[in-house]
Amino acid sequence: MTSIQDKGRIGLSYYAIPNSGYMLPSKAELANFLVGNKKNDALLECTLIPPQLEFIDDNCLSITGDDFNFMVNDSKVSRNKTIYVKKGDTLKGSPQKNAHLAYIAFQGKLGGQKHYASQSTYANANLGGINGMFLKEGDIISIDNKNLSHVNRKIKENWTEVTKEIIQFHKGPEFKFLDNKSLSILFNSEYKISSSSNRMGARLEGSRLTTKNYQLEHSVPVLPGFIQLPPSGQPIIVLKDGQTTGGYPRIGYINIQDLEKVVGIGKTIIFKQL
Amino acid sequence: MQYFQLGNHKIYIENYNNDFLILKEANSISKIIPQLGQALFEAKFKFTDEVISTETEVCLKLNQNYSSKEIYEIINMSVKAFDKKNLNKQTPGKTYNLPVCFESGTDWNLIEDNCKTTTEKYINEILNIEFTLAMYGFLPGFLYLTGLPPHMQCKRKSSPTKIIPPNSLAIGAQYLGLYSIPSPAGWNIIGSSAFTVSNVPKLPPNLLKVGDKIKLKRITQDELTILQSSDHNLISYNAKS
Secondary structure, eight states, rough: EEEESOOOSOOOOOGTTOOOSSOOHHHHHHHHHHOOOOOOOOEEESSSSSSSEEOSSEEEEEEEEEEOOOOOOTEEOOOSSSEEEEETTTEEEOOOTTOOOEEEEEESEOOSBBTTTTTBBBBGTTTTTTTTBBTTTOOOEEEETTOOOOOOOOOOOOOOOEEEEEEEEEEEETTGGOOOHHHHHHHOOOEEEEEOOOOOOEEEESOOOBBBBBSSSSOOOOOOOOOOOOTTTTEEEETOOSEEESSOOOEEEOOOOGGGGGTTOEEEEEEEEO | EEEETTTEEEEEEEEETTTTTEEEEEEEEETTHHHHHHHHHHTOOOOOOEEOOOSSSEEEEETTTOTHHHHHHHHHHHHHHHHTTTTTGGOOOEEEEEEOOOOOOOHHHHHHHHHOOHHHHHHHHHTTOOOOEEEOOSTTEEEEEEEOOOOOBBOSSSOEEEOOTEEEEEBBTTEEEESSOEEEEEEEEOOOEEEBBBBSSSSSSSSSSSOOEEEEEEEOOOHHHHHHHHOOHHHHHHHHH
């Protein structure tokens, strides 16, 4: 799955319009840097199944994030550097074990719709992207690169696969709902990011947490990073496309900078309290 | 915990590490919280990125411009809004008629079981209720409407419907909800509205404001089809009637 994303929409949560935007800011900003764009420019975010692209014009691009074994025509291309392609070339990646998210940035301005000052795709309400949708076969993406400037950038990444993340936990409004046994489970056990996770939320799997109440009497505000506890007792971390209100207890939250750490199915999460 | 006073309402402020604030009134559902949320949203503070307002809480997501002295700006703005708009007197919103076809409701059996009533009786009662737009939330264009008396409230479904069509009307606990976009739904679907209340992707994204009143108007399946294909929208339809 591939979508167009930029930094996202700010200030509309009041109307239940989520922030959206790229899930891994550090990788997206790097991809933009490598082609000489502004760091918040729109680019392609590829999830689990990478796209195949055919170039109608010469282009300058870069790939960052996980390794989807991208090839230009028949040769493998490296990530984290500026790449030049010619009209008629194809870029193709393939699903790989432990590859979750990658970014493809193009020098210049990506086409598509801009809604509420953002090109980020939020398909539920048909915002951004190409006609408000994830990319599909046959879509043509225009790139305004009239003033193509020559850049040649490369970043050496000391890449080690992270399979375990330790994340700082902050108490949320309903933290007190957790009993002592659940507190001990929460801070002494490991949670795995489940395959049912998506851009709305990271669903965690692990020992069940119990609270006196799984359904609040009223729907209450929810922000990206909030940790909700649904009746399954398995926490959900709200992500960038998440709902803005909800009825599950908000037992905690994580720093917005740590949202990157909860992307990646199968990864292990350990919560630590300061 | 910090608090301030709006008339005889005591508003508590919970600060979560300068990441966000939650404002609420002690132990009660309060008519002034949604209006307070609206005023704080419209204030467009430099130190907030988001304001989310529900029936019981206002949440302000803070940014790097926030410092502890800004709390007084929030209090000042709240007091000013309270004095000007008489938040406590519940400023009357506009009233809209919403044409609804109940024949397309798919969960009347659940309503009948839970509320020990018949569909016809329930419809006759609901047509006499003046609903209030209590809050936005959940998804873009979704409205939470209050006004259901206890005997008409119906618990959420145990397993949600995978996808429901846009403009579905549904009962979830104490709320009447209006889904503007296709969505999974755990609420009991009782009908469809002929018009959308969503204004996405324009600003403001909703045609109705918190505090506005809504009365349902019964229409047949044929009338629904005619209205849906007409040039009318919610606003022009109400200007006419």
